[in-house]
Amino acid sequence: MRQALASLLLLLSSLAAFAAQPFTGRVVRVVDGDTVTVETLGHIVTVRVFGIDCPEKNQPGGSHATWFTSQMVMGRTVQVAGHSTDRYSRVYAKFDPYDAEMEDLEAAARERRIGLWEAYNPVPPWEWRKTGHPRGKPRTAPR
Numbered sequence: 001m002r003q004a005l006a007s008l009l010l011l012l013s014s015l016a017a018f019a020a021q022p023f024t025g026r027v028v029r030v031v032d033g034d035t036v037t038v039e040t041l042g043h044i045v046t047v048r049v050f051g052i053d054c055p056e057k058n059q060p061g062g063s064h065a066t067w068f069t070s071q072m073v074m075g076r077t078v079q080v081a082g083h084s085t086d087r088y089s090r091v092y093a094k095f096d097p098y099d100a101e102m103e104d105l106e107a108a109a110r111e112r113r114i115g116l117w118e119a120y121n122p123v124p125p126w127e128w129r130k131t132g133h134p135r136g137k138p139r140t141a142p143r
Contacts, residue, residue, distance in 0.1 A: 025039050025040030030070040047095065
């Protein structure tokens with residue numbers, strides 16, 4: 001029991017260190033449109049990109065967001081500047097040099113009604129996660 005507690009404390013302190021200090025690493029996995037796994041100095045760190053919120057995997061546009069992020073960053077070296085950790089123990093961080101471009105693309109999608117925003121009644125990702133079910137409808141005029 002003590003060994004398990006010690007291991008947990010070590011893991012949490014490692015995450016806190018990654019959240020506090022900028023680091024450079026290589027993207028080894030894209031979890032979804034706004035979450036990636038970065039390898040640095042022999043450690044694997046899950047990073048949630050600060051400032052953007054992509055559709056969930058099971059949400060309209062989710063698979064495209066994951067694909068797009070993969071095309072953008074998979075296998076590339078990134079600079080991660082942590083802000084904090086979230087409830088899933090992901091480092092919530094700026095993600096240079098790609099985060100500014102990703103923020104601009106998210107804003108443009110909303111403005112131009114592209115992807116999940118093209119639905120008649122789009123469900124933002126933060127609402128989708130709360131409800132767990134879709135309310136978005138195809139973009140047609142109400143009857």
